[in-house]
Amino acid sequence: MLKAIETSYKGYRFRSRLEARWALFFDTVRIPWVYEPEGYELPSGRGYLPDFCLPSIGNTLVDVKPLPEDFNGEPHFSEGTKEAQFSEVCWQNGSTQAYALIFGEPGPVEPGGKMSSYVVHAGDYPYYFCVCPWCCRVGLEFDGRGARVCGYQQHHKTEEEAFAALRTTPYRDVRRVDDKCYSFNDPMLLDAFSVVRAHRFGT
Numbered sequence: 001m002l003k004a005i006e007t008s009y010k011g012y013r014f015r016s017r018l019e020a021r022w023a024l025f026f027d028t029v030r031i032p033w034v035y036e037p038e039g040y041e042l043p044s045g046r047g048y049l050p051d052f053c054l055p056s057i058g059n060t061l062v063d064v065k066p067l068p069e070d071f072n073g074e075p076h077f078s079e080g081t082k083e084a085q086f087s088e089v090c091w092q093n094g095s096t097q098a099y100a101l102i103f104g105e106p107g108p109v110e111p112g113g114k115m116s117s118y119v120v121h122a123g124d125y126p127y128y129f130c131v132c133p134w135c136c137r138v139g140l141e142f143d144g145r146g147a148r149v150c151g152y153q154q155h156h157k158t159e160e161e162a163f164a165a166l167r168t169t170p171y172r173d174v175r176r177v178d179d180k181c182y183s184f185n186d187p188m189l190l191d192a193f194s195v196v197r198a199h200r201f202g203t
C-alpha cells in the first residue's frame with residue numbers, strides 16, 4: 001500500500017491528503033468538524049481513533065479511507081479491520097452513536113457511473129451529502145434525501161407551503177416534500193466538489 005502524505009491544513013497535521021481534502025470539503029459546505037476528537041477501546045482491546053466528529057450531523061463520527069484496491073463499483077468494507085470492529089459496536093442494537101465510513105475522494109454522485117467515493121452508515125448504503133431544500137444546510141442522509149436534513153416542518157407550517165417554496169433546481173420532479181427531495185446533485189455541492197478537487201495542498 002502507498003504511504004499516505006501528511007498534509008497541513010488550518011494548523012492541523014492530517015495523516016493523509018485525503019483527510020485534509022475532506023476537512024476542506026466540510027469547510028466549503030459549512031459543516032463544522034473536529035479532528036480526531038477521542039479514542040476508543042475496541043472489544044478486542046485494540047485502540048481506535050476516528051478521524052472526525054461532525055457535531056451538526058448528530059455528532060456523527062467519521063473515518064475516511066481510500067477506495068478499496070479491489071473496488072469494483074460495489075460498496076463494501078473489509079471485515080476484521082478496526083473500522084469494522086468499531087462499526088459493529090456503533091451499529092449494534094441500542095447504540096445511539098452515529099458512525100460513517102467514507103471511502104474515496106470528495107466528488108459528485110454519478111449514478112451508474114464511476115464513483116469517486118461512497119459512504120457506509122450504520123451498515124447501510126448509500127448515504128450521500130445532500131442539502132435541505134429550504135435553508136441549504138448540508139446533511140448526510142440515506143439516498144441523499146434532502147427533505148430529511150431538517151424536515152419541512154422546521155421551515156413551513158404545511159406541506160403545501162413547503163412545496164411552493166422549493167427552489168427549482170434540482171427539485172423539478174419533486175411531487176412530495178415529506179421525505180425525499182433528492183439533493184446530492186445540488187449545484188452548491190457540485191461547486192464545492194470542484195473547489196475541493198482543484199485545491200493544491202502544501203505539505
Ligand SMILES: [Zn+2]
Nearest residue numbers: 132135137150
Ligand atoms: Zn433546513
